[in-house]
Amino acid sequence: MHDDRTLVEARLKRVLEERIRPAVYPESVPLEVGIWTAPGEPVPVAEGLAAPRTPIAVGAAWGAPWSTSWLTVSGTVPQRWAGRTVEALIDLGFDANMPGFQCEGLVYRPDGTPVKGINPRNQWVPVGSPALGGEEVLLHVEAAANPVILDYHPFLPTDLGDKETAGDEPQYKLARMDLAVLDTTVWELVQDLEVLGELMAELPVEGARRWEILRAVDRALDALDLQDVGATAPAARELLARVLASPAEPSAHRVTAVGHAHIDSAWLWPLRETVRKVARTTANMTALLADHPEFVYTMSQAQQYAWIKEHRPEVYAKVKAAVAEGRFVPAGGMWVESDTNMPGSEAMARQFVHGKRFFLEEFGVECEEAWLPDTFGFAAGLPQIIKAAGAKWLLTQKISWSQVNRFPHHTFWWEGIDGTRIFTHFPPVDTYNCSVSGKEIAHAARNFKDKGVARNSLAPTGWGDGGGGTTREMVAKAARLRNLEGSATVEWGRPAEFFAAAQAEYPQPPVWVGELYLELHRATLTSQAGTKQGNRRSENLLREAELWAATAAVRTGFPYPYEELDRIWKTVLLHQFHDILPGSSIAWVHREAEKTYAAVAAELESVIGAAQRALAGAADGGGEVVFNAAPHERGGIPAGGARPAAPAPGGCAATARAEGGFLLDNGVLRVVVDGRGLVVSAYDVAAGRETLAPGTAANLLQIHPDFPNMWDAWDVDQFYRNSVTDLVDADEVALTADGPDAVAVRVVRSFGSSRAVQTLTLQPGAARLEFDTEVDWHETEKFLKVAFPLDVHADRYAAETQFGHLYRPTHTNTSWEAAKFEACNHRFVHVEEPGWGVAVVTASTYGHDVTRTVRAAEPGTTTTVRLSLLRAPRFPDPHTDQGVHRFRYALVPGASVGDAVREGYRVGLPERRVPGDAVVAPLVSVDRDAVVLSAVKLADDGSGDVVVRAYEAHGGRARARLTAGFTLAGAVECDLLERPLAQAAAPVVDGDTVELTLRPFQIVTLRLSRRAA
Structure with a gap:
């Protein structure tokens, strides 16, 4: 029996590879090809279509790193092909093992209408189904010569990661450029045999089902004439029909396949290339949706929708139509799939504010899930933020990469620092690029840690990063696995449908408290220090810009810069993507980030300066006003307030020491710096206590x-x-x-x-x-x-x-x-x-x-x-x-x-010093240090309401009085999107003061309306 099994498996592998797959396209004729290479950065579609072409032959080199070439392929469908399915096969020089990490193309008709993307595992373009015979074929391909940078063994330094250092040597050679007949029966036979062969390999050797499949495959191969595969394929398929029709066991694991293409908003390519990766992928997916009514596709990251809306409106129109049909599903509700460890409090909140608002305004869709399959661990404050944004579920997959400890759950409640719980799923398929292979589906079922109490898991299905998304082969495999004995069942679905079903069957899953720490990629907290400093500085400047602009708007009528702040926030949020802020992108990305952060800083400094000058008053006496945006400062300037400058109290003394060091003393601390420049003592005078361990040195x-x-x-x-x-x-x-x-x-x-x-x-x-x-x-x-x-x-x-x-x-x-x-x-x-x-x-x-x-x-x-x-x-x-x-x-x-x-x-x-003589009372103040104001701004809807976000920062319960520095007409508790919370009790308002009662680390967002003067 063992020899029979291995012989049939070996036979199947060879026959598929050498006879059946080549017979999928039994006839072909070459296409004529012309090429034009854009002289610099990518050009608009109209310019690329109109540019003159030079003939180029299959086998010719093309594509300097990061260049764009426009190819024209043309030909005539032979009359003898009438009534048959005809496709164009366009191979730019792909490596089928690297979808998403090399050259890619987007195919257009002569009128500029997008057809679909072409990628290493998706090289076909529809011509006729059926063809009439004699049709003239004319297609244009915007081909991106993105260089291959990722080589896992080993990771070698390369200058290809920046167009300024990449050189101009062609990277690729044109491969197949043909019109071809697609034999749909042979194609279906390939899917039958692949599904059964992959399932057979995962079943127990001792089980009858494995041997039933093996014998059926053996008989089907016997029925196949290897010299005339097309003629005998129907008979072979007939011999497989019975084993493909045998239904799954009632207790089989259930996999919800979600059409997906995880597209990093930047990584081994610059931001501008992601715009085109998204356009290629979404063009592919809208075409696939049109061909397969059971298929559903999901895409996250509002930024990526915004890109194609701006840069590829012809593709966006198809996306918007598919969203309206409910089959192209916006997911996640975030501006990008950001890192969650490093973004500050407000930035993490604004990821959801701007992402959810985009989906609501563009599509009328409210995302109820956070979708973060690839983020490098999850901060413990995130559950409350997700809930405060109006969502209730989270999907992640990356934790399966942990080096040491296997995460103990696949479906669980995740509890954050304030006690908020989010229903979370961690797909047991262990990939966010599932291809519906038998190995992957079997692994999901075996690996699922919640057996006996739950049976549902999710599989993000499709090639990411420009690999083209879900393929028709994946759809065909899912159809065969929908109800197949020996396998988990597979059915297409939307994220919300999966989460609703999973939560209904498993209402009391286990609880994980605290951060979801990824035991890998720890150095992303340090790599590319310039990018990280740009992020932190931008967050701080945005806090100041909103605070001072809002204060000046209320006090002086200063024009609040709504559109400018909205645009800058989105820029900063984009750069928090999980390969930009973590420092794991190519040099080009970080070089551009440095320039972007400098421009952001200049704009925000201008906003801050203008607002503070409006508040500072005249400076006739040569005085200065000192502004403080920190949350609180004991005995100093109030948070969010300003006062005329005054001399600093007291002073410090410094004494040289015999051993070459110095004693610094301000009456609060006594610090000894030795002759090596190291701190060997930091004495707390009030406590009478040394800070440093004996015999050690700090700094x-x-x-x-x-x-x-x-x-x-x-x-x-x-x-x-x-x-x-x-x-x-x-x-x-x-x-x-x-x-x-x-x-x-x-x-x-x-x-x-x-x-x-x-x-x-x-x-x-x-x-x-x-x-x-x-x-x-x-x-x-x-x-x-x-x-x-x-x-x-x-x-x-x-x-x-x-x-x-x-x-x-x-x-x-x-x-x-x-x-x-x-x-x-x-x-x-x-x-x-x-x-x-x-x-x-x-x-x-x-x-x-x-x-x-x-x-x-x-x-x-x-x-x-x-x-x-x-x-x-x-x-x-x-x-x-x-x-x-x-x-x-x-x-x-x-x-x-x-x-x-x-x-x-x-x-x-x-503190900032501005010429003037005014005392600027805080626009909003709070009387407890434990309650910190993370944002003071005007409402995004332009109503003039003041929005305040506060949180308890010490980890205990807090009662505080929040006082408005203006005549308060009313206060409403809101979600992060500044929408009133239906279930929240009305805040207690006393004059211009709002009473706050907060649990440990609780966030509260208040919308304060102003009484007209």
Whole structure:
């Protein structure tokens, strides 16, 4: 029996490959081909269609990296083909094993109407079904010569990732360019045999069903004349009909196939190329929908719809019509499939605001699910954001990539930091590019961890990243697997239909509390520091622009820049895509991001400046008004307010020490910097307590080798810690000044081919030591960190995330804890013993690690916090982060979590000084430090209402009074889209004050209407 099985499987493989598949197109004639290559960037469709062509032959080279060529293919359908199905076969030089990572094309008719995309596994274009014979065929192909950058073994540095360095050598050779007859019966036979062969390979050897299929396949191959496949294919199919008709077991696992093409909004191609990838894919999918009424296709990312609306309106018209039919389904409700670890609170909220609003305005569709199959882990604050946006479900798949621990559920409640739960599905098929192969469907059924209590799972089905989406072969396989013995059942469906069914059958699934940490791609928290700093700066500037523009609009009639802010938000949200902000895209993407962030900053600075000048009043006396956008500052300027500048209180003293170091003292902190420029003491005067562990030094720059096993820009592997070099040698340690009252020490270090210049500053009255570090970085495959060894005994620490913070262990009791050796924070990391803590706050770094050791010489525990500053991977950008970078961070001894929140905001929101003499009361204020205002703005609908978003930031319950700095007509609690919440109790309003009662980390969005003067 064993020999029979292997012989039949080997026979099937060879006959399919060498006889049946070639017989799918039994006759063909060559097409004539002409070519024109655009001289620079892609041109409009009309220009490409009209450009003159030069003849080109099959086998000729074409396509310099990132170039665009317009091909014209022409020919005549032979009269003898009348009544048969005829297709054009257009092979640009594809590698069938790399769909989405090479050349691609979009086919147009002469009038500019899009037909479909062509891709490595989708090379056919319909001509006639049936053909009349004698038709003239004329098609135009916009062919993109995107270079092959991804080579898994190994990842090699390449200059192909930027058009400025890629060169002009042709990348491809034209392959098949034919008109051909499609033998539909042979094509159907291929699908029959592939489905049965793949199913047979997954069934138990001992089971009768496997042998039943094997014998049927054997008989079908016997019936096939290999010299005349077309004539004998019907007989072969007839012999397979019975085994294909045998129904699935009633208890079979149920797979909902969702037509899908995961298209990275940028990655190994620039943003402009994604516009065309989306156009090709959506043209493909609208054509497939027209041919297959059972098929349903889903696409997320509002940005991608907006792109084709703007750049390919002829494709968008087909998409919009298919959406109206309910078969092309907008999903996810986000602007892009963003990273969720690093975007700030408001940015994460605005991903849903702008995404959902686009789908509502364009299609009248309200997405109830978040759709994030490929994002690199999920922050613990996300469930509340999803719910506050009016959604209730989440799909993700990436967690299956974790290196160490297998996630224990496939369907579960995910509980966030505030207690909000979201019904979440993690497809057991373990891919977001499912091809409906027997192996994939069988794996989904076997792998499903909720057997016995649930039977539904989802399979995102189609080639992504420009691979063309779902194919007609996938649709054919799904039809055969809809109800087939031995297999899970497969049926096309919409995400909402799947989630409703899954939740109905499994209303009480298990609960996962806290972040969904991906045990992989940890280095994305550090790679491409310039992109990350651009993001953080943009978020801070948007906060200020909305705050000051709203304040000026209410107080002075300043024109609120609705359209400008809307456009800038969408630009910033786009760059939070999960391969841009994480630093895992090609050089071109990050080079463009740097320019974009600079332009965003300039625009927002202009908005802020104009609004503040409108508020500051006259400056006849040469005075200055100081504006503060940080959430709160004890004893200083109110949050969102301004006052005339005044001299700073007190001062600082600096004393040289005999060993070559310095003592800095402001009466709150006493800091000792030794002759190496390292901080060896940070004494909290009020607490009478040393911050640093005995015998250690803080602000210690450390460098590690950094050569992960795979995924260079994405990964840092735990063994990097095995080797470390402490950078303790200093070129210069000198006392300097940083303002009229502050004292500072300047430290210069050289290491490798790089140089670091640091300024350590103690401000008057401040309970923080500030660090300004400029690194001229020219290392390769190295990892730079800065360490703070703290004399704190703590088994957990707090790291800021969206709308709050989460706790992670400092120990490694289990493999789950040990795997979190690099993690994300936003503005602070906080460690504490009861009654006393320390915060390390940062302006723009995300990656960090926290470790603990028990001291041998002196009893006690050292908890070391390290910020991750720079890496130097060589793929996909071989020059990642080379050049000058500036980092700002601070050590805050004696800090509570509330202090960490305040200081974290402050480090990124410096006070601004504007000529004038006005006192500007806050537009909105709150009387409790625990309640932070994350946004103050005017309502997006132009009504003039003031929208305020607040959250409880300390992790406890809070009662607070929110006071409007204007005459309040009413207050309504809203969702993130500023729509009133039907189930919410009316806020308690007393005059111009609103009473707030918040649970730990709760978000509340209030819409405040103003009484007319």
